Amino acid sequence: MPNPSRTKSRMLVVSLDGFPQTDFEELRTSRVFRRIEARMSNIPSSPMRSIIPAVSSVAWSTYLSGRNPGGHNIYGFIDRHPATGTLCLPNASSRKGPAIYRTLGSAEVSVIMMNIPMTYPPEPVNGIMIGGFLGVDVRKIAFPASISTELLNLGYIIDADTSRVREEPLEFIEQLIDIVRLRCRFFRQLLAGNPWRFAHLHIMETDRLFHFLWHSFSDTKAEMHPAIMRFLDVLDEEISQVLDGIHDADEVMIMSDHGFCGSEREWDINAWLAEKGWLIWSEESNKGLKRIAPQSKAFSLPPGRIYLKHTPPDHNRHEMNGHLGIDSSCMDIIKELKTTGAQCGDHPIFSDVLPGADVFYGEYSCFAPDIIAIPFDGIELKSRMEPGPVESPSRMEGTHTLDNAIIWLRHGRVVSCRPGIIDLFPTILSYFGLFESGMEGRILAAWP
């Protein structure tokens, strides 16, 4: 039952995709984020752990459901279709378990959700839902549909065009600025013109910036650094204006879903499996999973997921069974990955390699990988569906980290040590007096 003392409360979440907490704190203390800081508390933000594997689709599914991937069934941007065994792209419809907006909506907490990854296609909610990353069509991006029409008329862009970043980095940064301005302006209008008690605005553009221009972000002497600082200044200005549109008593949570760091190298697990004889490529004309010959014993999907083939070879179907527990092949691959060849310079490729059964649990853990490899910071794990080198220079400047995401509250206090993104679901529900025991995460905060 809702706690009566919380029935009038409101909470706003602003998320900055992939923003590392240490860099965020540096920018806050050096007054780059001075406007936001003036509207938040003096207590610094806290570092937060993402979820394994640390990619947006998985992290946001965990935020939205309060479950690990074994409970929400999203293990990456690409997966095997459980019925056909072919590659498929999971989206909001594939996500299982409760959704925070549903749980809140059922308790008469009206919501406004904008641009959160893995919310496309948008669902009917008690309020407004504008889908985010992996959404492709503005005409279908929102519930109610009338919002999509408004966005279409405004020239709304779901995600930045990254096809020419390397040739035109300045144009790219200008594009990010325009997207952030338009998104924040529209969100402010939604907050002002609609009833809400829980609102969430997601900024995807930070992730895009860090992927393509991490070096220019971290190197103050880089040619593009001033333009990036301008982007961050606009971000500060726009978010602070969002905060100006709400009440002082409203709770605010600023957070990110994973950390970021410079990318040193790419390491292709499928190429390594092929080198070791675990994976055999089929004819070049085959695409997707069919590129993996039936006699293969293992293959990988990004990021760092390894599946063992347990079924007899079947040329027609290429069916891959789900997780079947830990067997000797699994342990052999783990051992080899941890030792032979898995070194990059003076540090290992992996910070850990674990059986999937040790990491994923819940109703959908049958679809979990048999092995999950967690890269050392700076290593980008690839799982290309074609022969190639195991190690290669990074195409991207920045890559995700499992740790160093942000959680920062305006009135509440983070009281839990080692907070994780899985804890945000129960934490938000606790704010509205809706926490129920039995959730996977913990309540991170004490509310005044």
Place this chain on the structure above:
Amino acid sequence: MKGYTVWFTGLSGSGKSALGNRLAQEIRKRGQPVEIIDGDVIRRSLSKGLGFSKEDRDENIRRVGHVCSYLTATERVAIAACISPYASIRNRNRDLIGEFVEVYCKCSVQECAKRDPKGLYLKAFAGEIKGFTGVDDPYEAPENPEVLVETDKETIEESLSKIIVKLEEMSYLPRVDTLSPEEEAKVIERLENLGYL
């Protein structure tokens, strides 16, 4: 699929038919066969000749319930939009049909009279129609409907969303999913460009 009945109840002019029609569109889009049983249409056909005494009203709703029960049992979706003012016959239909979702369209008499699409309230207030529900005949509001929509306070979109959310929660309605092949190609291109694949 499992058949089910969505039963709209509420005063005349409370939005039952409008919501029922919108809901039917959404259900069809999601691939389920759906039939609308509108109170006004039934009164001109299946229940032609019945009056507005309690007995006749109950008989009318019993007949609608029977049709819904048949549709539900044959794995279709029945949407009934009838005033159905008496709780006892609604509950009897609930028991008969089993897979039953009651939607109460709550709307004040004043607001219904303001809308008055059929000009009936005007006549009822003028005494030209006797036994008009909400004016000089009772309406027994459901105590525990699966969905309560307040059509004098909500937009039709908001009310519709409440119903859809409930039908999805009760696993009657499948969620919209899958991208078109063109959309999939765009997503793959974007993921490759971002280095995720």
